[in-house]
Amino acid sequence: MARRADLVGLTVLALLTVRASHPYELHRLIVDTHKDYVTGLPRSLYHAVERLTADELIAPVETVREGRRPERTVYEITDEGRRELATRLRTLLETPGPDRRTFTAAVSLVGVLPPADALQSLRTRAATLEGMLAGADGHLGAMRESGLPDLLMIELDYERTLTAAELDWVRALVARLESGRLDWSSTTDPELLAKVLGER
Incomplete structure (x- = not known):
């Protein structure tokens, strides 16, 4: 992505899945899930919801009211x-950048993401990191020789x-995915979301 990544919008889209x-x-x-890379709450969240709605990436589905609280608009993610x-997720996974957030x-x-997509994106990142590491080694070697x-x-x-540390971590994550040791099913479980939110 040429422009700066919209991490708040990305998170909203992911949670609405x-x-x-x-x-x-x-x-x-x-x-509650410590997504500490999201900054500027709550304003940034409401701005993201407005942008995503305008871009037709999410859509309002109903308005609810609980007791005397103000009405709240419920949104769902669209196919687009x-x-x-x-x-966006595949791009961020595949492409190392200066902002580690x-x-x-x-x-x-x-x-x-489907596990196969995540695995392919992480393998792509690992290959890019290997190239970056080789370039850094060559650059450092030339500077020392000078x-x-x-x-x-x-x-x-x-x-x-x-x-190098990131490459080691990505390789370890790829190995966990390839071996099936990383449980993928629980991340999109609505019951887990309800539990995190303290609902019954």
């Missing part, structure tokens, strides 16, 4: 919203270390 909800419910779920969500968000929501002191290369060494 589980069940239709109103913004207050979505806010509670984001907080599901396609957009899958595209985007990958945190993508792995936080990866359960909405006689530059290590202190002038310390930030490159730091970035190389972060890339």
Whole structure:
């Protein structure tokens, strides 16, 4: 994606794949599940809902009122919203970028993708990270050979270390997926969502 990733909108789309909800419910779920990459709540959430509605990625389905509370509009994800969500998620999973929060968000929501799609995207990311690591090693080697002191290369060494650690983690996640040790079914379970929200 050329533009900055809309992590709030991405999260709203992902949560609405589980069940239709109103913004207050979505806010509670984001907080209760520690989606800390989502910032600016609650304003950012309401803005995201407006944008997604205007883009026809979500649609209002009903208005509810509980007791004396104000009316709340319940939204559901559209078919176009599901396609957009899958595209955005695959892009964030496959493409390393300078903002590491985007990958945190993508792995936080990866359960909405079919396992095969997630696995392919993570393999693509691993291959890209391998290339980045080889490039960093070559760059550092050339700088050392030129006689530059290590202190002038310390930030490159730091970035190389972060890339290597991410690659190790992604490879381990791929191995868990390939072996079937990572349970995929529970992430889209409406009963789990109700439990998190404290409903019965």
